[in-house]
Amino acid sequence: MGMIIAIISGKGGVGKTTATANIGLGIALNNRRCVVVDFDIGQRNLDMILGLENRVVYDMIQVMDNEASLRQALIKSKVSDNLYFLAASQTKDKSALESSKIKQLIENLSNEFEYVILDAPAGIESGYEHTIEFADSAIVVVNPEVSSIRDSDRAIGILDSKSQKVKDGFDVDKYLIINRIIPEMVESGEMLSSDDILEILNIKLLGKVAEDKSVIDASNQGIPIILNSKSIAGSAYQRIADRLCGDNVPIEEPKIQNRGFVGKLKGMFS
Amino acid sequence: MIFPWNKKKESANIARDRLRIAIMTDKTDENLPFLADLKKDIIEVVKKYTEVRDIDIKKESDGEFEALSIDVHLG
Numbered sequence: 001m002g003m004i005i006a007i008i009s010g011k012g013g014v015g016k017t018t019a020t021a022n023i024g025l026g027i028a029l030n031n032r033r034c035v036v037v038d039f040d041i042g043q044r045n046l047d048m049i050l051g052l053e054n055r056v057v058y059d060m061i062q063v064m065d066n067e068a069s070l071r072q073a074l075i076k077s078k079v080s081d082n083l084y085f086l087a088a089s090q091t092k093d094k095s096a097l098e099s100s101k102i103k104q105l106i107e108n109l110s111n112e113f114e115y116v117i118l119d120a121p122a123g124i125e126s127g128y129e130h131t132i133e134f135a136d137s138a139i140v141v142v143n144p145e146v147s148s149i150r151d152s153d154r155a156i157g158i159l160d161s162k163s164q165k166v167k168d169g170f171d172v173d174k175y176l177i178i179n180r181i182i183p184e185m186v187e188s189g190e191m192l193s194s195d196d197i198l199e200i201l202n203i204k205l206l207g208k209v210a211e212d213k214s215v216i217d218a219s220n221q222g223i224p225i226i227l228n229s230k231s232i233a234g235s236a237y238q239r240i241a242d243r244l245c246g247d248n249v250p251i252e253e254p255k256i257q258n259r260g261f262v263g264k265l266k267g268m269f270s
Numbered sequence: 271m272i273f274p275w276n277k278k279k280e281s282a283n284i285a286r287d288r289l290r291i292a293i294m295t296d297k298t299d300e301n302l303p304f305l306a307d308l309k310k311d312i313i314e315v316v317k318k319y320t321e322v323r324d325i326d327i328k329k330e331s332d333g334e335f336e337a338l339s340i341d342v343h344l345g
Contacts, residue, residue, distance in 0.1 A: 146285050146292075153293050189280035196286045200293060 002033075002110040005117050005244075006135035008159065010151030012122030014143045015179040018215060019237070020119040021049040022226040023139070026241020027115050028083035029226070035074065035113045038088035039131040040121040041096060047087050051078060051222025061089040064101040070108055079227060084113070094127040106134045115244070124151075124158050132159050137173035139206060143180045144192040153201060175206035177240065182211045183256045194253075207240035209233050210254035232257070298329045312340065321345035 007023070009016045017040075024036035037060060038046040047053040055075045058068035063086070070086075077083035086109075089096065109116045120131035132138060138159055142152045156174060163172050178194050185191035194208055212233035218225040225234040226241070232254070239249045309325050316322045323345035330337050 146289055149289055150292055150296070154296060157297070186282070189282050192282050192285050192289075196282065200286070200289055 002113045002116050004106055004110055004134060004136045005115065006120050006132045006138045006159075007117060007141060008120045008128070008132065008138050008152075008155050009122065009141045009148070010124060010153070010155035011143075011148045014141050014148050015209075015215070016122070016141045017045050017049050017119055018219065018225070019139070019141045019177055019179065019209075020117055021046060021224045022234070022237035023241050023244065024085075024115070024117050025050075025077065025080060025083055025224050026226050026238050027117075027245060028077065028080040029238070030241060030245040031082060032114045032245060033082050033112070034115040034117065035084045035086060035109050036117045036119065037086040037109070038119050039097075039127065040119060041088050041092055041094050041127055042090065043121065044088040044090045046085065046119050048222060049219055049224065050085055051224075052085055053222070056087040059087045059089040060105065061092050061096045064098070064105050070105075070112075079224075094121075094125070094130075097127065097130040099130065099133060102130055103134055124155050128155065129158065129162055132163050132172075134164055135159075135172065136165065137175065139175050139177060140201070140203065141177045141179050142197065142201070144178060144182075144186070144194075144197060146192075149192070149197060149200060156201065156203065174203040176201060176203050177207050177209060178205075179209045180211045181208055181254045183254045187256065205251060206243060207236060208251060208254055209236040209240075294331075302329060312342070316342055 007016055007020045020036055024034050027034040036046060038044055041061070047056055052075050058073035060073065062068040063070055063073045073086055074084045075087070077085065106116060118131050118135065121127040140152050140156060142148045159172055159174070160166055165172050176198065178197055182191055186193050194205070198205055210232050212231055214228060214231045215225050215233050218228065225231055226237045228234045229238065239252065242249045305327055309327055312325055313322050321344060323343040325343070326341040328339045330339050
C-alpha cells in the first residue's frame with residue numbers, strides 16, 4: 001500500500017499546486033512510483049504546471065463514476081516514467097465528490113503507486129474535506145504572511161477532526177513547507193521567520209523554499225522548476241522530495257542572493 | 271551594533287503577536303460550539319427575574335487556567 005499525502009494550505013495562491021507538481025516529480029526522480037491527483041474540481045491547474053494539459057482525456061470524476069478506467073485516465077509524465085497524473089474534472093462541481101467513491105479510487109491508486117499525492121483545493125469547504133478524508137499525512141504549504149498562516153491553522157484543525165485516520169484513533173502526520181521566503185526581509189525583521197511560523201503552527205518542518213522568480217518562468221512553460229537544478233526553488237523541492245523518500249537531508253536556510261557591495265558591508269556591521 | 275542604517279521596521283514581531291492572538295481566538299470559537307445554546311439558556315433563566323438586553327460569553331485563559339466570563343447586560 002502506498003503512502004497517501006494531501007497537500008493543503010487553507011488560503012489559495014500560496015504555491016500549493018507548484019509544490020504538488022514538484023514534490024511528485026522529485027519523488028519520481030528518486031525512482032519511486034508516484035501519482036499526483038488534482039482534487040480542485042472545476043479549477044484544474046496541476047495539468048498546466050506539469051505541462052500535460054493537452055493530454056487530458058478523462059478525469060478522476062469519470063473514473064469514480066466508472067465512465068473511464070484508471071488506466072485510461074492516468075497520464076504519464078513527459079520527463080519521468082515513474083510519475084503519473086490524474087486530472088480534476090473541469091466541468092463538474094465539488095458536489096460530484098462522494099466519500100465512498102473517493103475511498104475506492106484512493107485504494108486503487110495506492111495499490112499501484114508507492115506515493116499518492118492529492119492536491120487539495122483552496123479553502124476549507126467540502127472539496128477540501130474530501131481531499132483529506134483518506135490521507136495518511138498532510139503537507140501544509142504556507143507563505144510567511146499572516147493570512148496564509150491563520151488559514152493554514154484552520155485547515156490543520158479540520159484535518160485533525162475530520163480525517164478518517166483521526167476518527168479511527170490515529171494521528172495524521174503533518175509537515176510544513178514554508179514557501180516564498182524573502183531572506184532579506186526576514187533578516188531586516190519585516191517578514192516572519194521560520195521559527196516564528198513553526199512556533200505558531202506547531203508542526204514538523206519539511207522544508208523552506210525561498211521566493212524564486214524562475215517559478216513563474218517554469219509554469220509559463222509547463223516545465224516543473226525541479227528540473228532546473230540550479231534554481232533556488234527547484235533545488236529546495238528536490239531536497240524536500242528526497243526527505244519524503246527517507247533521505248536524511250538537512251534543512252537549508254534560504255540565503256540572501258547577490259548582495260551588492262554596500263549590502264555586504266551592512267551585513268558585516270549588523 | 272547600532273548604526274543609523276540598521277534602523278529596522280521589525281513588523282514581523284507585530285505579525286507574530288497578532289497571529290498568536292487571532293489563532294487563539296479562532297480555536298476558542300471552535301472549542302465552544304455550545305456557546306449559542308448556553309447563551310440562550312442563560313437568557314431564559316435571568317429573564318425570570320429581570321430584563322436582559324444581551325449576554326456576552328468569553329473564554330479566558332491565563333496560563334493553565336481557563337474560565338468562562340459571562341457578562342449579563344440588563345435591559
